[in-house]
Amino acid sequence: MVQTIAAIGLPIDETLMIQKNRLIPKSGVTDSKKRISIVTGTHGDELEGQYVCYELQRRINENYDCLTGTVDIYPALNPLGIDSITRGIPGFDLDMNRLFPGSENGSMPEYIASKIVNELKGSTAVIDIHASNIFLREIPQVRINELSRDTLVPLAKKLNVDYIWVHSSATVLESTLAYSLNVIGTPTLVVEMGVGMRITKEYGDQLVDGIFALMKELGIWSGEVIEPKQPIISEDGEVSFINATKSGVFVPSVEHWKNVKKGDHIGDILNPLTGEINEKINAETDGIVFTLREYPIVSEGSLIARILA
Amino acid sequence: MEEKTLFELSSVYRKNMRIKGYIFGNGEHSACIVGATRGNEVQQVYICSRLVNILEQLERKGKICSGKSIMVVPSVNSYSMNIGKRFWSTDNTDINRMFPGYDLGETTQRIADGLFRNVNDYKYGIQFASFYMQGSFIPHVRMMKTGLEDIELAKDFGLPYVFRRDVRPYDTTTLNYNWQIWETKAFSVYTDATDTINTDTAAEAVNAVLSFLKKQGIIEYNCHEGYISKLIEGHELVNVKTGTAGFFIRRAEVNSRVNQGDLLAEIVDPYSGRTIDKILSPVNGIVFFHAAQPVIYAHTPLYRIIPTDDLI
Numbered sequence A: 001m002v003q004t005i006a007a008i009g010l011p012i013d014e015t016l017m018i019q020k021n022r023l024i025p026k027s028g029v030t031d032s033k034k035r036i037s038i039v040t041g042t043h044g045d046e047l048e049g050q051y052v053c054y055e056l057q058r059r060i061n062e063n064y065d066c067l068t069g070t071v072d073i074y075p076a077l078n079p080l081g082i083d084s085i086t087r088g089i090p091g092f093d094l095d096m097n098r099l100f101p102g103s104e105n106g107s108m109p110e111y112i113a114s115k116i117v118n119e120l121k122g123s124t125a126v127i128d129i130h131a132s133n134i135f136l137r138e139i140p141q142v143r144i145n146e147l148s149r150d151t152l153v154p155l156a157k158k159l160n161v162d163y164i165w166v167h168s169s170a171t172v173l174e175s176t177l178a179y180s181l182n183v184i185g186t187p188t189l190v191v192e193m194g195v196g197m198r199i200t201k202e203y204g205d206q207l208v209d210g211i212f213a214l215m216k217e218l219g220i221w222s223g224e225v226i227e228p229k230q231p232i233i234s235e236d237g238e239v240s241f242i243n244a245t246k247s248g249v250f251v252p253s254v255e256h257w258k259n260v261k262k263g264d265h266i267g268d269i270l271n272p273l274t275g276e277i278n279e280k281i282n283a284e285t286d287g288i289v290f291t292l293r294e295y296p297i298v299s300e301g302s303l304i305a306r307i308l309a
Numbered sequence B: 001m002e003e004k005t006l007f008e009l010s011s012v013y014r015k016n017m018r019i020k021g022y023i024f025g026n027g028e029h030s031a032c033i034v035g036a037t038r039g040n041e042v043q044q045v046y047i048c049s050r051l052v053n054i055l056e057q058l059e060r061k062g063k064i065c066s067g068k069s070i071m072v073v074p075s076v077n078s079y080s081m082n083i084g085k086r087f088w089s090t091d092n093t094d095i096n097r098m099f100p101g102y103d104l105g106e107t108t109q110r111i112a113d114g115l116f117r118n119v120n121d122y123k124y125g126i127q128f129a130s131f132y133m134q135g136s137f138i139p140h141v142r143m144m145k146t147g148l149e150d151i152e153l154a155k156d157f158g159l160p161y162v163f164r165r166d167v168r169p170y171d172t173t174t175l176n177y178n179w180q181i182w183e184t185k186a187f188s189v190y191t192d193a194t195d196t197i198n199t200d201t202a203a204e205a206v207n208a209v210l211s212f213l214k215k216q217g218i219i220e221y222n223c224h225e226g227y228i229s230k231l232i233e234g235h236e237l238v239n240v241k242t243g244t245a246g247f248f249i250r251r252a253e254v255n256s257r258v259n260q261g262d263l264l265a266e267i268v269d270p271y272s273g274r275t276i277d278k279i280l281s282p283v284n285g286i287v288f289f290h291a292a293q294p295v296i297y298a299h300t301p302l303y304r305i306i307p308t309d310d311l312i
């Protein structure tokens, strides 16, 4: 059942709507109040979650009798952004994930943010699916603020991701959707996977497998599920960053999610005008490349890779 | 005057971007003035260019007090201004959300660091900032309630108002906030323009800064000392929103006095031309801010009003 949770008039003959689809068990199956909410599309250039929303529903509909709780699916928290290939909220140039918990009396973006928090509040779990950005490719992972480690790590382990990154808290992150929900007792997991403006089907399938495993754990699904992968769990100290020190065109010589040894060649930053190599980039530690530059043009400081020791 | 390159960013496709500082006087790092951190802050660069011009004249006349130095940094983001973008030219990040910066981090963190390490030991820090929505303000000094803000000092700018508001999580990465943490007395000065040049309000901002520098004993300069500033707290302002989308036809301007029930704006249906909503003032007061978009969404804050008793 498609429901509109917020509607805002736009100037010319249009209304902006934030919508969800609610799937509930067939009558008589259960009186469970368990509810999982799948949200995505906060950043309009991140599309991996679009496939997940579709595929999850396709599989539920194939075995609808197994649904024993509520599934709410919100494919587009920032529909204008997705439609116009804009990361932030068009017209405001604001990062929507810096506006939560929002305010009922605020401007349009703040008003929408408050409606979203209101709807999601009380879910048994919320999965907030992100897809990095157009610059970096990420392995399927869950990112957890250290403040919510104890509640969230056990849930994240069910999600069939490769990696769980427990990161330190920062004041600026207090205005994210996940923080705002976790702080009011609604467990919210942030998934990052793939790359902006693309869909990586195998990652989507992998995560959908995991969402079913989590739903089963929470009593929302009674069907067959996979045994989730054992993810690597790490903290900030084990992650090293490689940033470009020169501008140019980055061409990688390693594959994503592969092991590297200290000194291994990660890639080169080329100069197309002079035909020179501006910078040769080598790994400074042994580890596994879980983030890799996807967008070739780099400037001084651009992130090239993250390596997990 | 000394021109100094504070930071340089290399590029393969463009000339390197330089952050330039213009330094007047010698000795103690007394006051630093920063203009645009965003590519649309044209008025902010314009104000800085006026200051550079005037401070150079004052320096030639020996009017910079001995042992004091002033630095003006007109722009931190010339790359974006040159291509008509507000945020960073490649990844659209906001340099004014990257402070104190990080010299080994992402590009805009490096730019923030490149500026901040050159300005973090000044006694006074003044930034010309802009608001995230199109709109006009009564010129004012804006402060965050960090516990380190100095309201009395802010009144030395002689602008009509000093505005203080609560800190929000994202404020902790602004230049102003980090200046305060590093024990610089920091002030943000707002005028009514951003992506256009308004020479009148620019002159007012320049006068405010010179008046402030004079009162701190940094320059010798006889000028109109402006107003006795009034402190207003963010929560005192009355917000007026629209419930309706459409054309926004403004009927009250910044600084105008309004009475309860006065017409502030009409919202007009863009196709039929019918007035679909009349926005009335809920209080007696003075218009502190109005939005400036020709078309507006529902829920847009249109006016912020300073309530007054107005018995006369």
Ligand SMILES: [Zn+2]
Binding pocket: A042, A043, A046, A130, A131, A132
């Ligand atoms: Zn995202």
